[in-house]
Amino acid sequence: MYEFKFHRPGTVRQAANLLAKTEDAKIIAGGHTLVPVLKQRLAQPSMLIDISRVQGLGSIEMNGRSLVIGATARHSDVANSPIVGEAIPALAHLAGMIGDPAVRHRGTIGGSLANNDPTADYPAACLALDATIVTNKRRIKADEFFQGLFTTALEVDEIITRVMFPLPKKAAYQKFRNQASRYALVGVFVACRPSEVRVAVTGAGANGVFRATAFEKALKPRFAAESLDGVTASAEGLNSDIHGSDEYRAHLIGVLARRAVQVANV
Template structure:
């Protein structure tokens, strides 16, 4: 790891100011993406700004018809929260599938979204639900927030403070994990929302999370696995690597989408 200076702000404002003052500084919350990358010397930020001691950013609450999760809420907290389990069980299940128990004690929802890893789990839920990403400056919709591989709309002095998920009527997330890294080889999130159906895919797209509109239209007519019979996703534009070809991932999307609809329907 290269040398850096460590900062520990106590408020979002202090953190934003530190970022403005120190060019090429990086935020760290749980550190489970940034620290490994720094150890490999793939990143060498001269300043590290530790967000993990800012108070009041880890709440989980229902506000109106939304589930609002603070950016510093850890995966383990979302996975075991009674509020999430009651209002949006698919999200609790998704959080319980991230990494392993020790990783879930450190990793945060804000960190996962800000990193926008194309194989991360949370982006699938955020795009499927049309969740609002709230920062210290503005509110962003997923379509404007996610901008491709490890890229988001966040500006240099912008910090995610919370995420507001509108609640689905039914939803489920099915993940086919890479056995070694535990990231999604393919993950499919299916949500029956009050007005429509959304199907999102993580792990497979070379530009990150995306929607499968053909599946959405079919499920809109009939929310059943059978509605997806005969429908396929083209392999073009999907990731291909030693873990699976683009064709394999395309096949998995169809299989996992059916399983997700089945799982969503199995919820009372």
């Protein structure tokens, strides 16, 4: 490793002040995204700001009709939380499918969202559930938060503090994963909300997570797998690599969307 300064602030304000004062500073919590990048010298920040011990950032609680998850909540916390399991079982299921036990016990929801890896699972949940990402400065709707590969609406001195998930009527997540990395080759999250149906796809898009509007339109009159008969995803704009062609990923979107609706209706 190379030389850098390391700070472990006690509050979000202290962390934000450190972030604002150092142009290339990086936030770290679980470290599953940042540490490999540091090892490969793909990033060489002069300062790391560890927020893993900031009190209150790891909480999971209900606030009215919203499930609120703190930014440093581990994937295993979300997967095993009775609150999440009762409020949005699909979200607990998603968290339990991330990586392996080592990853789930260190990785955080805030880190996953801030990194916005195009194969990550949480972005699909946020987009489908119409989540609000809360930072130290503002609230950002999921539709505006995700802006492309590894790109979000976060400003340089902005830190995710929690995520607010409105409770859906029904929801489910289905994922076809790379057997080596456990990342989503394609993942589809469906959510039937009081006023709309939302379908979000991760892993497939060349520009990251996106909403499958054709599937949403087909499901709105009747939230049933049969409503998707004849509905297909276009291969245009999808990833094509050694793991699967764009046509293959387009096919998987349709298969997984139908499975997700079936699971949501059980």
